[in-house]
Amino acid sequence: MNTTVSLTARSGGRAALAEALRDSHQLTLTLLAAYADALGDELTIPYSTQLNPPRWEVGHIAWFQDYWISRNQQRARGVLADPDHQRPVGRLPEADTWYNSSQVAHPSRWTLPLPDLADTRAYLAAVLADTLSLLADTPESDDALYFYRLALFHEDMHREAAIYMAQALSIPLPEMLISPATAVEPLIPLKIAGQTWTLGYPDRGFAFDNELASQHVDLADFEIDSCVVSWARYLPFLEATGSAPPRYLRQRTGEWQMRLFGHWQPLRLDTPATHLTCHEAEAWCRWAGRRLPTEAEWELAAIRQPEFSWGAVWEWTATPFQPYPGFVAHPYRDYSAPWFGDRRVLRGASRASSPRMVHSRYRNFFTPERNDIYAGFRSCAA
Numbered sequence: 001m002n003t004t005v006s007l008t009a010r011s012g013g014r015a016a017l018a019e020a021l022r023d024s025h026q027l028t029l030t031l032l033a034a035y036a037d038a039l040g041d042e043l044t045i046p047y048s049t050q051l052n053p054p055r056w057e058v059g060h061i062a063w064f065q066d067y068w069i070s071r072n073q074q075r076a077r078g079v080l081a082d083p084d085h086q087r088p089v090g091r092l093p094e095a096d097t098w099y100n101s102s103q104v105a106h107p108s109r110w111t112l113p114l115p116d117l118a119d120t121r122a123y124l125a126a127v128l129a130d131t132l133s134l135l136a137d138t139p140e141s142d143d144a145l146y147f148y149r150l151a152l153f154h155e156d157m158h159r160e161a162a163i164y165m166a167q168a169l170s171i172p173l174p175e176m177l178i179s180p181a182t183a184v185e186p187l188i189p190l191k192i193a194g195q196t197w198t199l200g201y202p203d204r205g206f207a208f209d210n211e212l213a214s215q216h217v218d219l220a221d222f223e224i225d226s227c228v229v230s231w232a233r234y235l236p237f238l239e240a241t242g243s244a245p246p247r248y249l250r251q252r253t254g255e256w257q258m259r260l261f262g263h264w265q266p267l268r269l270d271t272p273a274t275h276l277t278c279h280e281a282e283a284w285c286r287w288a289g290r291r292l293p294t295e296a297e298w299e300l301a302a303i304r305q306p307e308f309s310w311g312a313v314w315e316w317t318a319t320p321f322q323p324y325p326g327f328v329a330h331p332y333r334d335y336s337a338p339w340f341g342d343r344r345v346l347r348g349a350s351r352a353s354s355p356r357m358v359h360s361r362y363r364n365f366f367t368p369e370r371n372d373i374y375a376g377f378r379s380c381a382a
Helices: 002-009 013-039 054-070 073-081 096-098 106-110 116-136 142-169 231-241 278-288 295-304
Strands: 187-190 195-199 214-219 222-225 251-252 256-261 262-265 314-320 342-348 365-368
Touching: 002 142, 013 054, 013 116, 013 142, 054 096, 073 142, 096 106, 116 142, 187 295, 195 231, 195 295, 214 295, 222 295, 231 278, 231 365, 278 314, 295 314, 295 342
Parallel strands: none
Antiparallel strands: 187 222, 195 214, 251 256, 256 262, 314 342, 342 365
């Protein structure tokens, strides 16, 4: 797994961070333009519990950056900043009542009097200009750069979510926003001796709060696939069991097809099985006499085994999303703590992910029924 870009984002200095923030901003504008081309300037979409209104999504990206950087009077303290300290009014006086995801209930986001598309773009640009101006005079320390890095990753994550939304709504996207599907490499069973593995981010630079407070895990001998499960390996399960096809998949006149941003295309059998729920991944494992890896098994194999390949999908694991012992929430308290317990850990990254997100220690997490994300799996011997 190539983590070079991610390590630069997590530990690079001001210049690299400024370049990354500009890059993320331009990609967000490209995505926004694709939405406007498909939906018109109002960007109106049907209500869904899995989606956010597009104008709210982009406004929230700008608000988050403004709230945690320009308005954050304790930003130099990094993770020690008091999230509840008094802040000055931001670029938009009403922004807290519109875009604060901690306080604005999801259903109400669809009826808010949000700025129009032009004003939303202007808000995003003005906040970035403020951020870059402040960044230019920020010390080159992990504490001082913490919130700039957090805002960068936050924008990258929300843009990936908007790519999922474009797939759900059949909105065509430019190729620059999503990597092409690539063939799964040949399968090699990786046999790994039992050992004690230490979970947790060990390096300097930025880390998400759920990656910290290292945890020692005793692992028995195990065998794990070197690659994710391809459609060629997954489809025989559907045909043998009569199970319903995963989302965006259908069979017509004996041919399997996948819907990609509104267009049905012949399914490439050598690409990763994707848009699978955790339940669908586990059902295949039961049928094949296999099991999902734990996140500790996955991480050990990803870091220590050179034959372990990146499959361009988020990979379901058998591990519930829980804090490592000694967990301490970072100032953005809503990132991890509210979601412990009912979600599963996913590892890796998807073809919709920014390369900045690709890190073998990164913990993604979703409820197991989600099938809108680019998720697949690899398996272990039972």
